[in-house]
Amino acid sequence: MTSTGQARRTGSTEPVWWGWGPASAHEPLPDEVRGLLARLGIPARPTAPVPLDQVRLPPARLPVVAREALATIVGSGHVHTHDEARIRHCRGRSTTDLLRLRAGDAGAAPDAVVLPADHDEVLAVLRLASRERIVVVPFGGGTSVVGGLEPARPAERPVVALDLARLDALGRVDRESGTAELGAGLRGPRAEALLAEHGLSLGHVPQSWEYATIGGFAATRSSGQASAGYGRFDELVVGLRVATPVGSWELGRAPASAAGPDLRELLLGSEGAFGVITQVVARVRPLPARRIFEGWSVPDFATGTRLLRTLAAGDLRPTVCRLSDETETVGGLARPPRPGGPAAATGSGSGTGTDLADGLTGGCHLVTGYEGAAPAVERRAAEVAGVLLAGGARRLDAAAGPDWERGRFRAPYLRDALLDQGIFAETLETAGFWATLPALYAGVRAALIGSLGAAQLSPVVMCHISHLYATGASLYFTVVCAQGVDPIGSWRAAKTAAGDAIVAAGGTITHHHAVGTEHRPWLDAEIGGLGVDVLRAVKRTLDPAGILNPGILVA
Template identity: 50%
Template structure:
């Protein structure tokens, strides 16, 4: 087994993955005070706790897959199959500790190039085997769960070996990547050409460019660089109906934008094997800084004005009062106490932390700072911005430590227009507080637009030892209903649909929209082998 696969299994399954992010004692005490008594539990390696069912792959299907990629790249032992059983949601992580009902694929196949991916798909068509594309495995909405649908067997097609930068066109500022390239590797490969992609979601360390495209990912610097869908200029897919390429020009009026249909299709229309992306010169400098605004309504109003005047920083993130409180509580010590006293003297009793990250020359910064000053923002200098930058990938690793402590910890996100942002914020919080006992519900805006913004919620609650799965399922359902009711917001701004959001998709796109998706599915995948059960298809 190659090193890429070994690394993925370690980060997916071993309890040591989260040890470096263990919470300091003062943070644990604060958490227990806020959400109630905790029930720590030691993690269990799932391979020792779960009886993996034997593979259902037929001898004929196995032989066809071996012919497509070679015997060494068709993996059927328990560890490799467990390593691709689900994504990284709270319930996924919980299932690995209590593995009843874990959907384990029958085999893992690792093609080495786009042509091999097509041969794998063709083999699965011939033998009626379900196919789940797998990049970094970071889905938090059931997007990589190995559901069989009506198939006797299902395989995971792991794209880890599709790890090449195919070409760079510096004149057009385009780069072609194979779909299995992870975020840090893409950054490193482009930096050698003095270029950057500028796409840095929290899943950056593990997620792949194919996954970014398949889920319409948004990154922390999307205010400056755009969402990933804005960066995609072309895609190559392997489908049961044959190879599919899209994107030959920077703009086109040649019918509906089918490239946009492929981007965000979550593996149900085809397996993305290559992505052509827009790239930009590496910024010569980066500057991150922090401010405090008075109260959530005022803070979001300030971000709205920045957005509508074209003054957003590349990274623009504002936390509500609860998230700001948690940030200070985790920081602890003299510095946090001194900051609270300083803000109180300045008359700020409901502080909301604003982080701005400027990448490159940032000619709009001076005007933005004048607007912030007029809005009463309290400047905190570079330290909070740099602290956020250095810790911005720690959240997923901290979840392991929180799970060990007996904490239910999960996120959900949405977006709406500015005129409904306050209503949506209130309704989601109300739903979560009603569904959970003594939770901490935090929120921030990390993506702002001229017409609206995203809301990203993080929830902490003492885990129910008697019904840990039902505890979060009920809370997520209540929040999702609050989002969908009366069209308040989108069911997902950037986490995608997968299985978790599928029940709410029809309410957002309508019966006609679902029929259009079903028709596209039938055109590319008439036998329904691709990623069964995702997008409600």
């Protein structure tokens, strides 16, 4: 796996406490983006994050005796109560999380940060916390965008962030079976680097890859940019080791089994509410010998959608496949500007503030990528090209695919640059069956534009399809708009409208971001009242004291 993220290019990867990536990788908002936003009526209003020492934190409430007991388990050097550690473990990386942090609000900070060394120390911490009724927030990369790191805070109960960074080993590599044991705290790049020493790759590359961890991928059912080829993370998991308040749990004796329900699937997506995933046994593949990335233009989003359906239903999926709608194509997210070069897609800019693509007929940008053994990759690329060309797609210049790949981890850096200019940017996603996708797309788009437009925030709503399945696909929306006087409130209203639209159109409330606290209002619609009852019963069984992430996933 060639690392292409900006953080990789700059040495230190320690992220800023108020945003994404290291400060050295931050760049000002490109002029062409600035100009485009101005033309759309989205005003810039430079706003810097407050200095670290001005962040407001609640007093740390961990009793001394509890702190000492924790130190006995993990060592005193691995229990932190200083402000920066607490701030760095406060909330996740949703835009509203960042807006609050940038404004100096760390009201949701844990009282302490604990870094266990291994599975047994996690078990011991959970036992202690159950006894002392300390709330435990499992912490991997801290990249949740759904409030997954901000559990309910029952009165008088201290909150500890359980940072799994030290569980970062590559365990047994079984080359014959194509599996590897990966520590839950391994971040994406480190996991790939360790596997690469064995000539292997996981191939799981979500947007959050630079910071998100193996345990987090599993706990949230993450899906990567290359999911069409490598599979979702849940499909890569063959075994799990979990520490729960009531003991250890290991699952996964075979690639598949009929020994009752697949309980791995109950832990995948459990979001730290049932236990702490400490190790994943994952399917791994040989490092790809050949990688091809291509850019296409298709006549319109509807045509492109039908083409992707043809590929997916015919078992002809590329490894990466991403179709931008007209607005995202014009907005340039589909093809980031090249360093020193002109912006790839500034468009003619006749946007109204609610639809950037109005009146444009430039088609839609499609990226296809292929990774694997050389002959297979080249043949697959040729087969897909045949379908695309027959369906009216036009091949873009040879740089279009590599351009996308180079910028594939760029979005959260761009968001920081937008927030620096007082411009709001956030994403949400869903998935549905092919037959429901057009109405799902239209419904969510209308809900977002309607809600944010009514607030006079000049929203630009962009979307792409990725994560192809035989029976459907995901829709990933990016929203850029003015912040107005209450960006958090405005976004909450827009997100509610979007969530209602998703449910009305028959989609899933989240394809790969998880439930957290933000999607809880729609969980009943998603899994039914009985589903919620079942999750509660499982929670009571595994976490009888209710110490793990209260209010996350299960109310």
